Amino acid sequence: MHTLNAENREMLKKERQEFILHQLNLHNKVLSADLSRNMNVSDDTIRRDLQELSQTGRLIKVHGGALSKSFHKAFDRQMVYSIESKNIIAQKTAQLVQNGMYILTAGGTSILEFAKSLDPQLNATFFTCSLNAAIEFAHHPSIEVVMIGDKVSKDAMLTTGANAVQTIESIQADLCILGINSLDTSFGLSENDWDVVQIKKAMIKASKKTICIGISEKLNSQQKIKVANMDEIDILITELDPNHPTLAPFKRQGITIY
Amino acid sequence: MHTLNAENREMLKKERQEFILHQLNLHNKVLSADLSRNMNVSDDTIRRDLQELSQTGRLIKVHGGALSKSFHKAFDRQMVYSIESKNIIAQKTAQLVQNGMYILTAGGTSILEFAKSLDPQLNATFFTCSLNAAIEFAHHPSIEVVMIGDKVSKDAMLTTGANAVQTIESIQADLCILGINSLDTSFGLSENDWDVVQIKKAMIKASKKTICIGISEKLNSQQKIKVANMDEIDILITELDPNHPTLAPFKRQGITIY
DNA sequence: TCAAATAATGCGGTTTTATGCATACTTTAA
């Protein structure tokens, strides 16, 4: 089949500028050099983009790059720290996604961060029960998003129920990416909400590989209902270095750490 | 020689434009050069197509091609000015909802505003295809929300497809609340996106009563695809006083005005 | 039905835009 996207490495000007703003939303700052390398255009082009965006007041241009307008807002250090961690996790996770994959995901802030970090060129299909994740994925230029429908569980902002489970069962996915609520070497992955557990169990079953992502403080804790035993989990991603001692017990159980 | 469908037969203008929108929905961007090569027409033709589509607000034309509307949406702050009107509409609409009702809704800013205006004591069940509406409804303390699942249409942020239609068909709702894109006394309710039309048609069919809500400037305009004839619509709500002359023709067709 | 009216399309030539490069200048930090 003829795809219109053959080797379409170049971006349209506006696209580039949107991308820059998106990066700014994400990281609060961008470096011209990074951008030009990333998007395969000359420094001049990026500089002109930044200039235009700055003229229309969408960002603050500084020597070497640009800052987000909202950067000057007060922020507490705790928050920033946690965001930084989630960003690391997101980056690592994004690297595991390949073109053409079918991926099941639940919700959670880590997943949202992951959605933002996906390569703009990626082609993949995401199935999700999370309203927020669906929206985030839908912002991506090229991936396809399928929302799994059912009753909306208000505190998780997730669709749950028999219908959703049934839909998931009809999918054969390559990956299942789950945010960690609690993960423990003996009890495995656990969760407090019965309905959400059913969804996650179904997702794991419907996928060839299961990836758990989350900040390390969620490790070595348990919640009331088990989602999966450790042997059902293939990959664990945290903000820590793969060789960090905290992760050793998990590695010993045969889980791949990134 | 056997070539692919898009190339060997001449496409009609409309076909071409639908194809362009489809590509846009898929990839969020198109390049004029790709399009003209792919459909075997001159650059000028494509340029004129894009121009038309851009004039009817279905895409954003940029140098070198076009971008999907959803790309730019976040920065569209012209929506701010009509907030007051939308609020009036929301208030009026909220009064029609009663305890115990089952309600189908699509998306759109009017619907979102409506969701915020619901009585906090209300008990009702909302079914929706709109990701944003689902989130808004889910913030309400007591109502129940069911997300109708399917592929996410990126510019509408709506789930569309056979699955969604089928799900809707299995519902017997009391009300169907639709945002107006275009409403015209002769052509009825119309819309630009084929997939979205299918959803709305199904919603109307599955409900006892259909309510159309939207600001008055959407009245007396037509779009390409018909969603419903006037006789399928029961109630019309705009920001105007029910006795405003603009609304007289609609009243004459037996529609209740609020 | 068929000719007139209208719409759609393609083409040549012109104008505009986007971009990269060369150069000279400015900021930054060791």
Next chain:
DNA sequence: TTAAAGTATGCATAAAACCGCATTATTTGA
């Protein structure tokens, strides 16, 4: 202070957009 990195400016070029006009479909209406 000085070298490295970033910036501004002008210029060249290729691609895209535009414009008017000729040609070809399509629609309309007696």
